Amino acid sequence: MNIAVASGKGGTGKTTVSVNLAMSLKSPVQLIDCDVEEPNTHIFMKPDITEKKDATRIVPKVNIDACDFCGACGEICEFNAIAVLKNASVLVFPEMCHGCKGCIMVCPKNAISEKNKVFGKIEKGIAWNVECVHGTLNVGEAMSPPLIEKVQKEIKNDLITIIDAPPGTSCPMITTVRRADYIILVTEPTPFGLNDLILAVETVKTLDKPFGILINRSDIGDNKVQEYALKMNIPILMEIPYDREIAVAYSKGNLMIDVVPELKIKFQKMYKQISEKGAK
Amino acid sequence: MKSLTIISGKGGTGKTSIVASFASLFDNIVLADADVDAADLHLVIPYETKKTVEFFAGHKAIINEEICTNCGDCLERCQYEAISSNFTIDPVACEGCGVCVHFCPSNAIDFPERKCGEWFVSDTSFGPMVHAKLGIAEENSGLLVSTVRKEAKEIAEKENRDLVLTDGPPGIGCPVIASITGSTAVLIITEPTLSGMHDLKRVAELASFLKVPGMICVNKFDLNPDMTEKIIEASKQYKLTDVGKIPYDPSVIQAMVEGLSSINYSKGPASLAIEAVWKNVKNFLNNIPKGV
Numbered sequence: 001m002n003i004a005v006a007s008g009k010g011g012t013g014k015t016t017v018s019v020n021l022a023m024s025l026k027s028p029v030q031l032i033d034c035d036v037e038e039p040n041t042h043i044f045m046k047p048d049i050t051e052k053k054d055a056t057r058i059v060p061k062v063n064i065d066a067c068d069f070c071g072a073c074g075e076i077c078e079f080n081a082i083a084v085l086k087n088a089s090v091l092v093f094p095e096m097c098h099g100c101k102g103c104i105m106v107c108p109k110n111a112i113s114e115k116n117k118v119f120g121k122i123e124k125g126i127a128w129n130v131e132c133v134h135g136t137l138n139v140g141e142a143m144s145p146p147l148i149e150k151v152q153k154e155i156k157n158d159l160i161t162i163i164d165a166p167p168g169t170s171c172p173m174i175t176t177v178r179r180a181d182y183i184i185l186v187t188e189p190t191p192f193g194l195n196d197l198i199l200a201v202e203t204v205k206t207l208d209k210p211f212g213i214l215i216n217r218s219d220i221g222d223n224k225v226q227e228y229a230l231k232m233n234i235p236i237l238m239e240i241p242y243d244r245e246i247a248v249a250y251s252k253g254n255l256m257i258d259v260v261p262e263l264k265i266k267f268q269k270m271y272k273q274i275s276e277k278g279a280k
Numbered sequence: 281m282k283s284l285t286i287i288s289g290k291g292g293t294g295k296t297s298i299v300a301s302f303a304s305l306f307d308n309i310v311l312a313d314a315d316v317d318a319a320d321l322h323l324v325i326p327y328e329t330k331k332t333v334e335f336f337a338g339h340k341a342i343i344n345e346e347i348c349t350n351c352g353d354c355l356e357r358c359q360y361e362a363i364s365s366n367f368t369i370d371p372v373a374c375e376g377c378g379v380c381v382h383f384c385p386s387n388a389i390d391f392p393e394r395k396c397g398e399w400f401v402s403d404t405s406f407g408p409m410v411h412a413k414l415g416i417a418e419e420n421s422g423l424l425v426s427t428v429r430k431e432a433k434e435i436a437e438k439e440n441r442d443l444v445l446t447d448g449p450p451g452i453g454c455p456v457i458a459s460i461t462g463s464t465a466v467l468i469i470t471e472p473t474l475s476g477m478h479d480l481k482r483v484a485e486l487a488s489f490l491k492v493p494g495m496i497c498v499n500k501f502d503l504n505p506d507m508t509e510k511i512i513e514a515s516k517q518y519k520l521t522d523v524g525k526i527p528y529d530p531s532v533i534q535a536m537v538e539g540l541s542s543i544n545y546s547k548g549p550a551s552l553a554i555e556a557v558w559k560n561v562k563n564f565l566n567n568i569p570k571g572v
Contacts, residue, residue, distance in 0.1 A: 008318045010291010010450040015475065037451035038289055038479040058359075078338065078378050100359050100377030139485045142422065142454035167291040167450050170317040170414055170421045174372055191536050192296065196318040199416070206417045207372070220533050244503075251473035251504040 001275060002161035004034075004180035006204075008196025010167035012186045013216035013240075016250060018164035019044040020257050022130050024267035030159045033134035034176040035166040036120060036147045043253045047125030047132040055135065056116035057146050059094040060103050066111035073103035073112060095142055120147045124154065131159070145175040152179065160271075169196075169203040177204065182274050183211040184237060190221035194228060201234065212274070217242040235277075238270045281436050282464040282565055283429075283444040285314070287487075289479030291450035293469045294499040297532055298554060299447040300324040300541035303406040305558045308442045311409040312432035314425045314459040315449040316397065319411055324541050327402035327409055335397045335412065335427060337420040338376040343367050347388035354380035354389065372417055396420045399428055401435070408435050422454035429459070443565070452486045460492050464568060467495045467561060468520065472507035480511060484518035494520045495564055497557050501525035523560035526553040 005018045015033075019041055022031040033041040060073070060082060071084045081096035082103050094117055104112045120137045135151035137144050144166065155161050165176040177183050183204050187197040197213070204211050213229050218239035229236050240246075240263065246256045257264040286295045286302075296315070303311055303325060313321040341362075343354070348367050355363050357380055362373035369380075381389045396419060399412035410432040412424050432444045448459040448466075460466050466487050470476040480496070487494045496515045501508040512522050529550030535542045542551045 009320070010288075010318075012292060037453045037456075038475075038482060040290075040475040040478060043474045043478060076378065076382055078376060098375050098377060100375060100379050101357075102377055102379040102382065105357065105379065105383065137453065139452060139482055140457075140489045142457050144451075144453045168317040168421075169416070170455075171419050172451075172453065173317075174417055178372060190533055191323045191539065192320040195320055195323055199318060202416045220530070222537050247503055250475075251471075251507055253474040 001181045002155055002163060003182045003184060003274060004163040004165050004177040005184045005186060006165035006173055006177050006200060007167055007186045008169050008200035009187065009192055012188050012193060014167070014186050015040045015044070015164055016256060017184065017186050017214055017216070018162050020255055020263065021267045021271065022162045023128065023255055024257055024264045025160060025271055028129060028159050030131040030133070030156055030161045032151060032155060032161060032163045034148045034151055035164055036135040036137040036144050036151065037166060037172070039134040039136055041164050042123070042132065042134050044255060045127040045130065045132050047127040049123050049125040051124040053122050054118045055120040055122050055147050055150050057119050058099045058101065058114045059097045059117045060092055060112045061115035062090045062092060063111045063113065064090065066109045068109055070108060072106045072108065076102040076106045098143070099146065122151055122154070144172045148172060148175045169199045174203065174207070177209065178207050180209060183209050184214050185211055186214045186216055187225055188217050188221065189215055189223060189225045193221070194225050197225060198228070201232070212237040215239045237273060238266055281442060281444065283433070283446065284561070284565060285446040285448045285460045285463045285466050286469060287448040287456060287460060287466055287483055288450055288469045289452065289483030290470065290476050293471045293476065294526070294532070295469050296320045296324065296447050297536065297542055298469055298499070299445060301543040301551065301554045302445055302558055304541055304543050305555065306443055306445060306562070309407045310432045310436040310441050310444045311404065311407060312428050312444055312446040313409070313411040314428055314446050314455065316412040316421050316424045316428065316455065317414045317449070319413060321409070321447050322402070322411055324536055324539060325404050325406065325409065326539070327404045329400050329402045331401040333399050334395055335399055335424055336393045337396045337423045338394045339378060339391045340371055340374050340376055340394045341369050341378065341380050342390045342392065343369055344388050344390060347386050349386050349388070351385060353383055353385060357383055394418070397424055399424065399431065401431065407441065408439070410435065422458040425455045425458035452482050456483070456486065457490070460487060461490055463492050465493045465495065465565060467497060467523065469497050469499050470511060471500050472498055472504040472511060474507070477507065477511050477514060481514065484515065484520055488518055493568055494518065495523045495561060496520040497523050497526065499526045500528040502527045521564055523564065524553065524557040526550055526557065
């Protein structure tokens, strides 16, 4: 079973929940960090890296000697990633390229071929009994979803997989959660938390996935998140009160289950609830 | 006219709360909320929407099953596994590249424009605010960010405003690049945690890659004063100017609950610190170093 930990708002505690959940379970667990723009699980897990590989994406390479400057590649490209200057040259903008290969397919002179561009890396390692995988997008690269897809290829179906998702509700978040069996939406009981939770709930509903809410720092702010969950009939999986000691432990890269050991049992119970009722 | 974008790398460090407070401190500004897929600025700045514009960007492919001959050409060409074996296209997976549309031998694939969201121009007591709402499960957030910023800039030029103050999104990907490209400066809000430090370095690298001068402010600094010092030390290698620290203050959350900025809600420690940070930011903007 794979469980994605997501949220609309950033900084609500996705990574905290992912690592503490992974470390609370007794069965073999895999922890996949899909927040490739800002991956943080490795800070807490400190895995011994056993494998490190470049992630590449396909961009066009133009053989200018074969090109007759017909302009078909520039016409088919929806992303302005390739442009033909009349009888002079072909410009490729790799950062705009979505890798659709349209230019390669359309070129009547077969003058365009594929080239691999390194745009990030994937690292794998072991910490305690958890298999850790995280992707890191190169700085300056705009598109994280292709890297997220590659990181997800590392998911093993025979393990419990916890997936740490990027914040927001757009392509990176959707790419991460759309193949999950269950989604935990982490929020905080504040107006920002609620507003972004509602957006995340609406997004997850379009994907038709089972999901529940985890309220972090549950005693700050107001109780409108609880009221919303009740009204919408969404299960509240767990509530974690604000605790300065947890915040300080987090700041040092330490786990909350080491500060408040009872939380370990709560995480185990949450997993049980998800695995029994959650998956379709 | 200058433009300042507030970013953070890591989410939840306090960008929006600080932007809302800055809004009441700066004079003669235009506000822009560039966190289009989780926009929150309007929750702490009372506003009245004057203009709503539908945002179209890109296309989506739709197979017309009456014309489709199930030849399978599109299935082979699609790089995004967006077309299922019964020839329907998953709108979430479709990138809108149009390759299937171009090559379909029966011309059976439509390619309508995609409505990706809406953007708004609103009045606030601090000046006009341009904000947006990305459609649920929609794409092109980077283009929507660019649209919001372009509109804010046009309003600022037309109304002779001094500053466009932009609330940016978390991360370092396309919406962040769209938020800071061409800005006069960025202010990076971070927190004194290992994650904050890690994410700060990446977003600072991005700002320097895009040649935008940067400032740094550590929020909730008293949570871990040692880490705060380490972060400020580390920020020097990215030539970030330290504009001050803000303490943890529960009244920031209370202000949010009341729908107000910290500055307009209390004169607590956070508000006082934000005012001091603001003075440094203003000073920085007035004396932008050359050749960063």
